[in-house]
Structure formats: C-alpha cells, structure tokens
Amino acid sequence: MSSKSVDTMSPTEVVIVGLGPTGATLANILGGYGINVLVLEREESIYPLPRAVHFDDEAMRVFQSVGLAGQIDPKVRVNCGTRFVDKNQDLLLDWPRPQDIGPLGWYPSYRFHQPDLEADLNDGLARQDSVTVLRGCTVTDIVQDDDGAIISWEQNGKPSQVRADFVVGADGARSVVRHSFDCDWEDLGFKERWLVVDVQLTADRSDLGDFTIQTCDRARPTTYVRCPREWRRWEISLHDHERDEDVVGDDFIWPHMRPSITPDEGRIVRRAVYNFESKLSDKWRDRRCFIAGDAAHLMPPFLGQGMCAGVRDVANLGWKLAAVLRWNAPDALLDTYERERRPHTRVYIETAVNVGRMMNNAETAETLTHAINPDGSAQMKSISRGLAHAMGPADGHLAGARMPQPVLADGRRLSDAMAGRFAVIAGRDALADHADHLPDDASAIILDADAHEALADLLEIQGVSALAIRPDFYCYGGVQGGDAAAIAPFFSDLRAQISSTA
Numbered sequence: 285m286s287s288k289s290v291d292t293m294s295p296t297e298v299v300i301v302g303l304g305p306t307g308a309t310l311a312n313i314l315g316g317y318g319i320n321v322l323v324l325e326r327e328e329s330i331y332p333l334p335r336a337v338h339f340d341d342e343a344m345r346v347f348q349s350v351g352l353a354g355q356i357d358p359k360v361r362v363n364c365g366t367r368f369v370d371k372n373q374d375l376l377l378d379w380p381r382p383q384d385i386g387p388l389g390w391y392p393s394y395r396f397h398q399p400d401l402e403a404d405l406n407d408g409l410a411r412q413d414s415v416t417v418l419r420g421c422t423v424t425d426i427v428q429d430d431d432g433a434i435i436s437w438e439q440n441g442k443p444s445q446v447r448a449d450f451v452v453g454a455d456g457a458r459s460v461v462r463h464s465f466d467c468d469w470e471d472l473g474f475k476e477r478w479l480v481v482d483v484q485l486t487a488d489r490s491d492l493g494d495f496t497i498q499t500c501d502r503a504r505p506t507t508y509v510r511c512p513r514e515w516r517r518w519e520i521s522l523h524d525h526e527r528d529e530d531v532v533g534d535d536f537i538w539p540h541m542r543p544s545i546t547p548d549e550g551r552i553v554r555r556a557v558y559n560f561e562s563k564l565s566d567k568w569r570d571r572r573c574f575i576a577g578d579a580a581h582l583m584p585p586f587l588g589q590g591m592c593a594g595v596r597d598v599a600n601l602g603w604k605l606a607a608v609l610r611w612n613a614p615d616a617l618l619d620t621y622e623r624e625r626r627p628h629t630r631v632y633i634e635t636a637v638n639v640g641r642m643m644n645n646a647e648t649a650e651t652l653t654h655a656i657n658p659d660g661s662a663q664m665k666s667i668s669r670g671l672a673h674a675m676g677p678a679d680g681h682l683a684g685a686r687m688p689q690p691v692l693a694d695g696r697r698l699s700d701a702m703a704g705r706f707a708v709i710a711g712r713d714a715l716a717d718h719a720d721h722l723p724d725d726a727s728a729i730i731l732d733a734d735a736h737e738a739l740a741d742l743l744e745i746q747g748v749s750a751l752a753i754r755p756d757f758y759c760y761g762g763v764q765g766g767d768a769a770a771i772a773p774f775f776s777d778l779r780a781q782i783s784s785t786a
C-alpha cells in the first residue's frame with residue numbers, strides 16, 4: 285500500500301477503533317498525556333439505551349483519574365445488594381453490598397445508566413485538544429509494518445486512510461482489529477440465551493425496593509435490577525425451544541416479569557435476546573495493534589463486570605502507551621499488557637460463570653448461603669484482586685497488589701496527585717540518599733512519607749520502606765522494611781522499566 289494514499293492529517297500516535305465505554309475511557313486517558321489520538325466510531329451517535337448497568341470502585345477510580353468522577357457520581361446509585369427470593373417471591377437470602385466508601389476511595393458497587401456514562405466520557409473528550417473523534421466511520425482494514433499501521437475506513441461510502449504508531453481495537457465482540465491479526469477465541473464454556481427487558485416506570489413502585497431481586501426458580505431464573513431514576517431492568521432466562529420472535533412479544537414479557545409490574549406502571553423501551561458467552565482472545569497484541577474490552581473478552585453479565593474489565597484493560601494499556609510515547613520506555617513494556625490482563629480477566633470470567641450457575645441452580649437458603657460465602661456471612665465484598673502476573677522489581681515483592689487511595693496531608697486524594705504518573709513513596713532520608721536513582725517528574729510524583737501520615741501508615745501496613753504505585757493504581761513493588769541496600773536498585777529498576785534512563 286503506497287504511503288501517498290494516506291490522508292495527510294496531523295501525525296496520529298494512536299488510533300482507537302470504537303467509541304464504546306472501553307474506547308472512550310482510553311481516549312480520555314491518552315488525551316490526559318497530550319497524546320495525539322484519532323477515534324474512529326461506526327455509529328453517528330451514542331447508543332441511547334443501556335447494556336451495562338453496574339460498575340465498581342475500580343472503574344470509578346479510573347473515571348476519577350480522567351477528571352470525570354465529579355460529573356458521573358451524581359447520576360449513579362450506590363448498589364445496596366441482592367435479595368434472593370423463591371418463585372413465590374418469598375425471601376430466601378439477603379445479600380447486602382457494603383454501604384461504606386472502601387479503600388479505593390469509592391463505594392464498591394454502583395448502578396448507572398450507560399447512555400449517561402457514555403455522554404460524560406464524550407464530554408471529557410470534547411475537552412481534550414489532542415483527541416479527534418470521527419463518527420460514522422467504519423474501519424475496514426489494518427495493515428502493519430515495522431513502525432506503525434495504516435488504518436482504512438469508510439465514511440458515507442468514501443474511503444480514507446491514516447497512519448498511526450499504534451492501533452487499539454476497542455471495537456467490541458466482532459472486532460475488525462482482532463480479525464486483522466492471527467488469533468482465536470478461547471471458549472470458557474458458558475452459553476445461555478437470556479431476554480433483557482428495559483423499562484421506564486411510569487407509576488410509583490417504590491415497594492419494589494432498591495435491591496436487585498434474584499428469583500431462584502430453576503425452571504426460569506430471573507433477575508430484576510433497580511437502575512437510576514425511573515429505569516428498571518429484567519433479565520429472563522430462556523429455554524432452547526423458545527423462539528426469539530416469540531419471547532420479545534408483550535404476551536411473553538409481562539407475565540414473566542418477576543417481581544411483576546403491569547403495563548400501566550411501566551413502558552418497555554427495549555427487548556433484546558442475548559447469547560451470554562464466556563470467551564477470551566488468545567492474543568491481545570500483535571506488534572503495533574492491541575485489543576481491549578469486548579474485543580478481547582466476553583463474559584456473562586451476572587457479576588456486572590464485562591465493561592469494568594474493559595475499563596481495567598485500558599487503564600493498564602493507557603499508561604504503558606504513554607510511557608513508550610512520552611517517557612521513552614522500552615517497547616517490551618507493552619508486552620506486559622496481555623501478560624497482566626489476560627489471566628486477570630480469566631478469573632473474572634470464571635467467577636461470573638460460577639455465579640451464573642449458582643443463580644440458575646440454587647433454590648434454597650442453605651445452598652445459596654453456601655454458594656455465596658461458605659462461612660455463612662453472606663456479605664458480598666468487592667471482587668478485588670491483584671494482578672497475578674505483574675511486572676515489577678526483581679524480587680516481585682507486592683507487584684500487582686491493588687493499592688488503596690489515601691488522602692495526602694494537603695487534602696488531595698492520591699489518584700488526583702498522581703495525575704497519570706507513578707507514585708514513589710518513601711521516607712525523607714531514603715528519598716534524599718537515593719535521589720539520583722529516582723524517576724523524573726514527568727513519569728512519577730515523589731512523595732515523602734514523613735510529610736503525609738496516610739502514606740507513612742501505608743508503608744507500615746505493607747511492611748515496606750519504599751513503595752511504587754503504578755498509574756493504574758496497582759503496586760509496582762515495595763522494598764521490604766529494613767533492607768536499605770535494596771532501595772537504590774529498586775528505584776533504578778523502576779526507572780529502567782518505564783523510561784529510557786536506567
């Protein structure tokens with residue numbers, strides 16, 4: 285392909301294909317580093333109806349890191365948990381979600397209206413000078429060479445091309461970017477058809493409560509979700525013999541809504557049959573191209589984690605692309621994206637599948653209690669887990685652990701102070717003694733633990749004398765307390781991994 289045929293737009297560092305929640309979050313992250321980004325999206329406007337209805341504290345912290353949490357927070361609801369009921373709607377088990385702000389600085393679980401979130405993410409992009417969004421563009425082809433890729437698309441039948449250093453496919457389950465490199469889906473074995481019905485209530489049904497209601501009826505498991513404002517969701521399992529065209533009709537839907545409402549209490553605005561699947565791409569990077577979000581993984585929605593996983597993907601990939609493009613980090617850093625994210629996502633998919641099977645099969649309080657929490661406490665904590673295969677220092681101490689969000693002495697929250705950089709935390713003397721080994725200001729904020737009580741506490745709790753937190757808020761690693769000789773190599777190793785200076 286001749287380079288003469290490439291549009292002479294300003295140089296593009298990253299092309300993102302797809303402006304769903306994954307692509308929009310990534311574009312906000314990269315825009316924060318001033319990276320020149322072109323987003324190509326097939327649809328002319330935001331899809332007006334929700335798919336995802338839940339996100340967690342980790343996703344909210346990522347939205348905070350791109351300056352959007354203040355805008356998103358007033359529109360969401362803190363999720364209060366699930367009530368499991370039998371087919372007569374009698375309570376089997378109450379499963380509350382924690383109602384306190386957790387260590388990440390946010391509530392563990394939120395209900396949201398996806399079009400609101402996407403509008404907020406798009407608002408964020410409108411404020412980014414280095415991000416261009418082109419809608420109505422269908423990407424048709426990606427051709428790579430050693431230094432970049434040429435991306436071809438069609439808009440109103442007119443073909444165009446652009447050259448970019450990197451391409452990220454955030455283009456959903458049928459990703460054209462994934463198809464452009466040689467990879468397969470690994471099927472993790474879950475496949476069920478469910479009917480999803482979104483309703484806008486037109487009458488007061490506050491008696492339904494604020495909990496999610498899971499009807500435990502092996503013949504027809506059904507989930508009711510209390511969404512923000514007047515929005516409510518029913519998810520109804522389907523039998524193999526039931527045809528799509530029949531189950532989307534009023535005659536099927538109204539009698540199968542449990543808890544029930546009547547047509548004069550709500551308006552059905554969406555009725556869609558989904559095949560819930562569990563799949564993981566066996567490759568997430570091919571030279572200059574990456575995939576993220578549904579392009580890389582699919583999971584049943586029983587944990588409300590599909591979109592959250594996509595947000596975690598791009599929180600991981602975003603800073604690594606910035607490190608390569610802005611801090612001169614070695615290209616090998618980008619290989620850690622798949623190494624870290626793929627096994628992490630697999631655990632969430634497997635957990636979602638197990639929860640789905642439990643919901644489909646448990647019909648008594650005893651089996652539910654056992655399935656949810658074998659110690660009987662039935663209190664669902666956030667499914668927080670670290671990265672099992674994380675990059676990090678030579679001894680790997682603390683690498684990949686999820687880090688809390690302390691508040692600094694000046695009142696700033698840690699993620700705000702980090703502003704897309706690493707946080708390197710140590711006592712005053714250690715920082716002064718090893719100043720020559722520290723990363724530069726562009727890639728890290730250096731924090732004196734003696735000046736911030738919450739950071740001194742963090743070092744003490746972790747049993748370390750120095751700690752580095754990555755821009756995606758996982759731990760890079762720590763120096764075990766008392767090992768003063770290890771501090772200089774720890775700082776130097778970090779610097780070598782994220783920038784050109786060792």
Ligand SMILES: Cc1cc2nc3c(=O)[nH]c(=O)nc-3n(C[C@H](O)[C@H](O)[C@H](O)COP(=O)(O)OP(=O)(O)OC[C@H]3O[C@@H](n4cnc5c(N)ncnc54)[C@H](O)[C@@H]3O)c2cc1C
Pocket residue numbers: 301302303304305306307324325326327335336337338339421422423424454455456457458459460480558576577578579585587588589590591592593594
């Ligand atoms: C019923 C249901 C309930 C769910 N509930 C939850 C939940 O509660 N919590 C949760 O975290 N997740 C949930 N999920 C999963 C979640 O909706 C998805 O994981 C998430 O939407 C994926 O986002 P994405 O940006 O990766 O992909 P998508 O949302 O699919 O976006 C891909 C974008 O790429 C564009 N595109 C595709 N091909 C091209 C092309 N060739 N050129 C240009 N543009 C292209 C598309 O137009 C689209 O805008 C649920 C899913 C379903 C179906």
